[in-house]
Amino acid sequence: MAERPAPPGHLTVAVTVHAAVAHLHVSGELDMDTAPEIDSAVGVALLGRPRIVILDAATLSFCDCVGLGTLLRAGRRVSGTGATFHLEGPSPQLLRLAALTGTSDALGLPAPCGEDGIPGPRVHTPAVGAGR
Numbered sequence: 001m002a003e004r005p006a007p008p009g010h011l012t013v014a015v016t017v018h019a020a021v022a023h024l025h026v027s028g029e030l031d032m033d034t035a036p037e038i039d040s041a042v043g044v045a046l047l048g049r050p051r052i053v054i055l056d057a058a059t060l061s062f063c064d065c066v067g068l069g070t071l072l073r074a075g076r077r078v079s080g081t082g083a084t085f086h087l088e089g090p091s092p093q094l095l096r097l098a099a100l101t102g103t104s105d106a107l108g109l110p111a112p113c114g115e116d117g118i119p120g121p122r123v124h125t126p127a128v129g130a131g132r
Helices: 035-047 065-080 092-101
Strands: 011-018 021-030 052-063 084-088
Touching: 011 035, 021 035, 021 065, 035 052, 035 065, 052 065, 052 092, 065 084, 065 092
Parallel strands: 021 052, 052 084
Antiparallel strands: 011 021
């Protein structure tokens, strides 16, 4: 049975745990209003003490900077238990957001690619007012 997308402005998270693997299937919009749902779902998933937590973002239709921070926090929380965190199916928009913020590595996402499809160099942008 196909998973129905969440209505606009909403987020649904389905948690399934099989043996040592927890799956979080996320659908809808991840922003300031819906971020606590991810936090709660990660907590539920960790109750089963999985060794791997997979967050499936294939049907995540929107993710802003708060949502990105939520995904980063989920990864740290999972890693803090000794489990491995995997983010699967990120949209091009989420890949771009992670690349622009320099968080691709932290989420285990591929390095940003240039127009030719070849990974481009990481650009370090100093913080505003750095060196003053």
